[in-house]
Amino acid sequence: MALERYLREEVAIDHADGYLSRREALRRLAYLGLAAPAAAALLAACARDDDSATPSRTPGESPAGPEPAPTEDITFSGPGDRDTFGTFAEASDPKGAVLVIHENRGLTDHIKSVAGRFATSGYSALAVDLLSAGGGTKEFDDEAEIMQQLSEAQPDDLVADMTAAIDELERRVPDAKIGAIGFCFGGGMVWQLVQSGEERLAAASPFYGTTPEEGPDFADSNAAVLGVYAELDDRVNATRDGAEAALQDAGLEHEIVTYPGVDHAFFNATGDNYDKAQAEKAYAKVTSWFDEYLA
Incomplete structure (x- = not known):
């Protein structure tokens, strides 16, 4: 239910920001x-009463970070020996390894390029497809169906897929420390992975992701967490204080950074909320974080 509600709100916010017509928003909510x-x-409740979310992307702007290294679509063994899909990018001389978690649109070319950019920055990266149980993102032509599949998944099952991806990273990058980064829905999944107590997770950076609904508890984690938020993202920011309190209670190394003047998904260069200047700052911040805790 928590995932379902989160994804419904994502649709309503996209409509409020002008990215979805009312008809399309109602179709996706159905x-x-x-x-x-x-x-x-729900659409009425999420309607904007000001122009604070005016899109900031300039057409043709390049994504944050360096040019991506080559990526390779891979299949590996997941829960119950089920095929699990992902995209892998190998660093020439890896300082560590990074698990990349996609937004609510599945394993897109944008997310694959994020893995490639981390490889250029010295971190072999695997972007896992959390739609693997349904055959992978490639099996869905409609974003509404992708959201439906994600909303019906159980958090424990998604954590199992992420854990299998960490297994694969260990196989491909032996002895490397492992970090995780995720965006929007994927940011929420990174919080779930931290809460799971996955002992191999040395660092994590959830970007504008909501914490577990029942109240976060990170006592079993050893990860150093960099939480990234957007100033105008009121919905996700409502969970920020609770996340920071839980990190403090768990005694984890952490930092919470809120980037000014930007809204949800400001890091995604394919979306209208993209802000290149703040995305570049966020990329530099997270690579510095990984340099400290993974390299």
């Missing part, structure tokens, strides 16, 4: 199990 009256009420 896929997510919301009847028309309830869907209309």
